[in-house]
Amino acid sequence: MIEHNTIPGYTYGQPLSKSPISIEELLLLKKTVLFSEDDERLLRLAGDVLADQTKAVLDVWYGFVGSHPHLIRYFGQHEQLDAHYLAAVRKRFGQWIIDTCTRPYDEVWLAYQQEIALRHHLTKKNRTDEAKAEPIIHLRYILAFIVPLTLTIKDFLAAKGHNADIVSGMHAAWFKAVTLTAVLWSHPYSNPEEF
Numbered sequence: 707m708i709e710h711n712t713i714p715g716y717t718y719g720q721p722l723s724k725s726p727i728s729i730e731e732l733l734l735l736k737k738t739v740l741f742s743e744d745d746e747r748l749l750r751l752a753g754d755v756l757a758d759q760t761k762a763v764l765d766v767w768y769g770f771v772g773s774h775p776h777l778i779r780y781f782g783q784h785e786q787l788d789a790h791y792l793a794a795v796r797k798r799f800g801q802w803i804i805d806t807c808t809r810p811y812d813e814v815w816l817a818y819q820q821e822i823a824l825r826h827h828l829t830k831k832n833r834t835d836e837a838k839a840e841p842i843i844h845l846r847y848i849l850a851f852i853v854p855l856t857l858t859i860k861d862f863l864a865a866k867g868h869n870a871d872i873v874s875g876m877h878a879a880w881f882k883a884v885t886l887t888a889v890l891w892s893h894p895y896s897n898p899e900e901f
Contacts, residue, residue, distance in 0.1 A: 715834040725816035747878035752876040753807030760800040791837035819890040827894040
């Protein structure tokens with residue numbers, strides 16, 4: 707994995723605006739997606755399993771995005787890709803895989819999820835990398851992307867020889883974590899009183 711301080715735009719743990727979602731609200735969301743202490747343990751294991759596979763995971767995900775014009779368009783404008791932006795986001799996306807598995811879901815994590823949400827929304831899209839790209843990633847694709855992020859990860863989770871029950875548990879924990887982050891990333895798209 708890349709050293710954090712060498713990833714442009716990676717601001718985890720740096721001073722960020724506080725998340726509008728409280729720890730108490732996060733705990734309720736975790737209950738709603740059935741996220742347990744066992745899922746935390748299995749996610750940490752998944753982080754170990756995925757640590758040296760992130761490039762391969764990203765190859766699959768970027769291959770998927772790149773094969774769909776309605777998705778790749780968010781990395782450019784007028785059918786012109788911003789290669790610098792694509793590469794910068796890829797590095798942070800790789801770190802997001804590990805962070806999702808290994809970071810405690812606390813106020814620092816919540817603040818960074820809000821930062822990621824804003825970087826998908828009109829509020830901050832393209833600013834971090836001074837990108838020339840579409841000004842928003844539409845919410846429908848953030849939510850729909852839960853499926854490919856979940857379905858494509860299972861073979862990678864199985865790659866280190868864990869038994870089927872452990873792989874299934876890591877996969878379920880990953881699904882819950884991805885769903886949880888997608889829900890948090892939807893916040894800027896909604897009326898705060900309706901979130």
